[in-house]
Amino acid sequence: MEDGGSDSSGSESDVIGSDEVWLGNNALSSSSDEDEGNENDGTPVNLREVFSFDWSEGSDFVPDQHDFRPNRSGTTRDWPCNDEARESAFFRAFIDEEVMSYIAEKTNRYNSWVSQHMDFISPFSRIRNWEATTVRELFVFLALMLIMPLCKKHVLQHYWRNDALISTPLFSKYMPRDRFLLLLSFLHFSDNENPNKEDRIWKVRGFMLDMIVYTGTNIDIPVVHKNDPIGMSGAIVKKMMADYLGRGHILYTDNWYTSPALCQFLHDNKTGSCGTVRANRKFMPKFNGNKTQVENPSSSDTPDSEEEARPHHERSRKRRKTELFIQNITMLNAYNLWLVKKNIDPSKKPKLREFVYNVAYQLLEDFGEPTTNIKGRRPNPMPDRIIDAYSRHYPVHTEMANGKKKPRDCYVCKHTTRRQKKRTRVVIICNECNIGLCIVSCFRDYHTLKNF
Numbered sequence: 001m002e003d004g005g006s007d008s009s010g011s012e013s014d015v016i017g018s019d020e021v022w023l024g025n026n027a028l029s030s031s032s033d034e035d036e037g038n039e040n041d042g043t044p045v046n047l048r049e050v051f052s053f054d055w056s057e058g059s060d061f062v063p064d065q066h067d068f069r070p071n072r073s074g075t076t077r078d079w080p081c082n083d084e085a086r087e088s089a090f091f092r093a094f095i096d097e098e099v100m101s102y103i104a105e106k107t108n109r110y111n112s113w114v115s116q117h118m119d120f121i122s123p124f125s126r127i128r129n130w131e132a133t134t135v136r137e138l139f140v141f142l143a144l145m146l147i148m149p150l151c152k153k154h155v156l157q158h159y160w161r162n163d164a165l166i167s168t169p170l171f172s173k174y175m176p177r178d179r180f181l182l183l184l185s186f187l188h189f190s191d192n193e194n195p196n197k198e199d200r201i202w203k204v205r206g207f208m209l210d211m212i213v214y215t216g217t218n219i220d221i222p223v224v225h226k227n228d229p230i231g232m233s234g235a236i237v238k239k240m241m242a243d244y245l246g247r248g249h250i251l252y253t254d255n256w257y258t259s260p261a262l263c264q265f266l267h268d269n270k271t272g273s274c275g276t277v278r279a280n281r282k283f284m285p286k287f288n289g290n291k292t293q294v295e296n297p298s299s300s301d302t303p304d305s306e307e308e309a310r311p312h313h314e315r316s317r318k319r320r321k322t323e324l325f326i327q328n329i330t331m332l333n334a335y336n337l338w339l340v341k342k343n344i345d346p347s348k349k350p351k352l353r354e355f356v357y358n359v360a361y362q363l364l365e366d367f368g369e370p371t372t373n374i375k376g377r378r379p380n381p382m383p384d385r386i387i388d389a390y391s392r393h394y395p396v397h398t399e400m401a402n403g404k405k406k407p408r409d410c411y412v413c414k415h416t417t418r419r420q421k422k423r424t425r426v427v428i429i430c431n432e433c434n435i436g437l438c439i440v441s442c443f444r445d446y447h448t449l450k451n452f
Contacts, residue, residue: 053260053264053283053285055285063272064267065272066270066272067248068248068249069246069248079093080093081337081338083341083342083343084409084436085341086358086433086434086435087355087358087359087362088358088362088363090334090337090338090341091330091331091334091359093337094330094333095142095327095330097135100135100139101135102189103138103187103188103189104132104134104137104138106188106189106190106191107138107183107186107187107188108133109191109193110188110192111127111130111186113192113193114127114186115127115130126178126181127185129178129182130182133183136367136369137175137367139363139366139367140175140363140364140367140368140369141175141180141183141184141187143174143360143363143364143367143368144159144170144174144175144180144360146356146359146360146363147170147171147360149353150353150356150360153166153168156181157177157181160172160176160177160180170364172371173370173371174364174368174370174371175371176371188203189203189204190202190203204326210240212239229261229282229283230259230261230262230265231259231261231262233256233257233259233262234257234261234262234265236257237253237262237266238265241266241271244271245269245270245271246269246270246271247270247271248270248271249272250271250272250274251266251271251273251275252274252275253273253274253275253276254276255276255277257275258273258275258276258277258278258281259277259282259283260281260282260283260284331352331359334355334359335352335355335356338355358434365433393430393431393432393433393447394430394431394432395430395431395437395439395443396428396429396430396431397427397429398427398428398429398436405427406427407425407426407427407436408425408426408427408429408436409423409424409425409426409436410424410425410426410436410437410438410442411435411436411437411442411446412437412438412442412445412452413438413442415452416445416452417451417452418445418451418452424438424442426438428443430443430446430447433446
């Protein structure tokens with residue numbers, strides 16, 4: 001076993017380069033029992049004596065799982081999705097029509113504000129062609145945003161190129177390029193007419209629980225002694241997690257925050273941790289050339305990497321970073337709840353990107369209206385389930401449960417507007433739509449009629 005405390009390389013504030021640690025209000029407690037209850041007068045002490053790790057080979061390591069306290073956490077009786085709901089229903093349980101209506105209102109109002117306060121807009125600018133956006137259009141916009149990281153391109157406009165080598169006709173099918181860019185420019189979550197200059201995140205305050213914004217000063221960041229083993233990044237985590245420690249939550253962090261010291265602090269406070277980590281962090285074990293994955297005291301597998309879940313153009317403009325971050329967190333929450341409600345075997349669970357793909361496809365199916373470049377009156381738009389009915393949609397049996405096919409409700413019988421609604425249990429689903437349908441009439445009506 002080996003102590004990794006001798007590695008002092010790195011430039012971040014919590015990559016400690018000294019064997020002394022200041023035991024102040026932000027410091028970790030001693031790792032030995034005999035130090036419990038002792039108060040420190042604020043003098044430097046030897047780091048190795050009060051805080052160290054013994055590392056060992058961990059191929060058979062099983063992380064400690066803290067008991068989760070579900071009070072004020074998890075779903076309630078009002079949760080709208082059952083185990084038969086589609087992936088998009090779980091996502092829309094968080095971002096529903098009411099939320100989208102709010103965003104549409106603020107986006108339209110922001111365009112009006114810009115038009116009134118900016119006199120330098122060119123008469124040829126596409127801003128002058130603005131038409132008020134709607135809930136349906138924003139859902140399509142969101143679906144296209146979700147698809148982009150699944151087929152990454154270096155330039156945003158290339159999603160609309162007709163080049164045979166990189167063509168992705170789905171984007172131009174559902175939204176013109178200029179309209180997408182216009183929505184991206186004016187997408188807004190707040191009212192610019194009533195700004196709160198004292199709140200750094202006033203533009204997204206209604207969509208976020210808490211956030212610390214770095215402004216070049218330490219106004220919002222806890223003061224940390226330079227030799228505190230948890231470091232500034234860890235102190236930020238302590239401040240943000242203060243109301244949630246001891247409940248059995250699992251905190252996911254990137255490599256700026258993750259450290260053995262932070263993980264030990266979270267573990268001692270009955271909180272799991274998981275994240276990427278830099279090899280030169282203080283207390284990390286030494287590596288012999290090959291990369292090694294070291295589990296934290298209480299950790300969990302991540303569904304996918306953060307990079308896979310993040311749109312590649314996220315860093316294009318600072319203002320959109322937070323907005324897209326909210327989208328990604330919402331998607332991850334929807335995915336996790338979908339796994340729980342579906343009771344999926346963890347060893348067989350789909351990847352997060354597969355869930356995102358299904359959400360995007362279903363949003364386009366429910367809200368998308370294929371566009372046309374033909375001048376004149378547009379043809380009557382038809383949903384994707386009808387347009388592509390004969391190329392991708394066909395009936396399959398439901399999954400097996402206890403040796404029997406698991407029945408579902410027929411979607412058409414339950415939601416029809418052409419006859420009396422009823423509940424019909426079936427064991428046939430559409431492979432693409434993933435909904436239950438009676439094998440003959442309902443399957444045909446769903447894939448041939450816009451209003452079934």
